[in-house]
Amino acid sequence: MREVDAVIGQRLDSGVPLVGQVSRYIISSGGKRLRPALLLLVCGALGYQGFQRFNLAAVVEFIHTATLLHDDVVDDSTLRRGRATANQSFGNPASVLVGDFLYSRAFQMMLDAHDMRVMEILAEATNVIAEGEVMQLMNMHDPNLDEAGYLQVIRSKTAKLFEASARLGAVLAGAPREIEEACATYGQALGTAFQVIDDVLDYAGEVEELGKNLGDDLREGKVTLPLIAAMRRGTEEQRAVIRHAIEESAVGELDRIVAIVRETGSLEVAQEAAAAEAQRAIEAANLLPRNEHATALVQLAASLLQRRN
Numbered sequence: 001m002r003e004v005d006a007v008i009g010q011r012l013d014s015g016v017p018l019v020g021q022v023s024r025y026i027i028s029s030g031g032k033r034l035r036p037a038l039l040l041l042v043c044g045a046l047g048y049q050g051f052q053r054f055n056l057a058a059v060v061e062f063i064h065t066a067t068l069l070h071d072d073v074v075d076d077s078t079l080r081r082g083r084a085t086a087n088q089s090f091g092n093p094a095s096v097l098v099g100d101f102l103y104s105r106a107f108q109m110m111l112d113a114h115d116m117r118v119m120e121i122l123a124e125a126t127n128v129i130a131e132g133e134v135m136q137l138m139n140m141h142d143p144n145l146d147e148a149g150y151l152q153v154i155r156s157k158t159a160k161l162f163e164a165s166a167r168l169g170a171v172l173a174g175a176p177r178e179i180e181e182a183c184a185t186y187g188q189a190l191g192t193a194f195q196v197i198d199d200v201l202d203y204a205g206e207v208e209e210l211g212k213n214l215g216d217d218l219r220e221g222k223v224t225l226p227l228i229a230a231m232r233r234g235t236e237e238q239r240a241v242i243r244h245a246i247e248e249s250a251v252g253e254l255d256r257i258v259a260i261v262r263e264t265g266s267l268e269v270a271q272e273a274a275a276a277e278a279q280r281a282i283e284a285a286n287l288l289p290r291n292e293h294a295t296a297l298v299q300l301a302a303s304l305l306q307r308r309n
Contacts, residue, residue: 200226
């Protein structure tokens with residue numbers, strides 16, 4: 001990861017000072033670096049030790065960071081990772097344009113791999129992520145969104161880059177197709193579990209640990225699994241309260257919504273869904289050669305269920 005950070009530092013250089021300032025602000029803000037770590041772990045599990053693992057790990061972090069910059073503008077977010085968002089600090093125009101810079105720099109860096117398969121994976125992932133963002137926008141304030149529609153969004157918006165990161169590790173290692181698919185399955189399942197837990201924490205976490213404002217999803221009109229489960233399991237009166245809160249972004253009702261989510265056992269429903277995805281990831285990781293990196297992949301999937309931020 002130190003090598004990846006070195007690549008990130010080198011490739012953030014720009015003749016435009018604001019580009020580097022905004023980029024470094026968000027990249028240095030304490031992110032988990034899960035996607036680059038995933039790529040490095042898969043490379044380790046499959047025996048690839050070349051430089052491109054550092055370059056492509058930086059690429060996926062740039063793509064992820066670009067999506068965060070754009071997301072926070074779209075969502076009008078004010079807090080991320082415990083401090084003001086880039087759009088709050090530098091304004092919406094700077095955040096959008098620096099996000100564009102990070103996307104374009106990532107595509108420049110992809111060329112260094114001299115591998116059309118790498119380009120194909122990352123181009124497809126970036127496109128699917130954008131589609132997921134648009135799907136989520138279309139689903140805003142829609143209390144009729146079901147679990148299948150919710151999963152389609154998070155598998156596109158969040159899990160796709162996890163999937164691509166793991167798949168890239170296999171491609172760099174020259175792994176056979178079945179191992180590449182196992183890695184992709186691991187990444188998709190891990191990313192799905194990660195997002196479901198993130199959505200649970202929006203109704204069950206603590207601001208100090210979570211690093212963002214509780215109730216942000218409700219304020220933005222996002223319908224996530226805890227609310228979908230509560231709508232399915234609640235009384236007619238409880239469903240009416242949730243429906244109104246979703247349609248009107250009624251953050252003032254947050255305490256009541258949290259109480260309903262808890263009373264209906266909907267947090268447990270969402271946690272069970274995350275656990276099922278984590279188990280799917282573990283089963284995929286068990287298809288890889290047995291070594292300390294593969295063991296770490298299993299442990300990473302298991303650890304998601306203890307997430308608090």
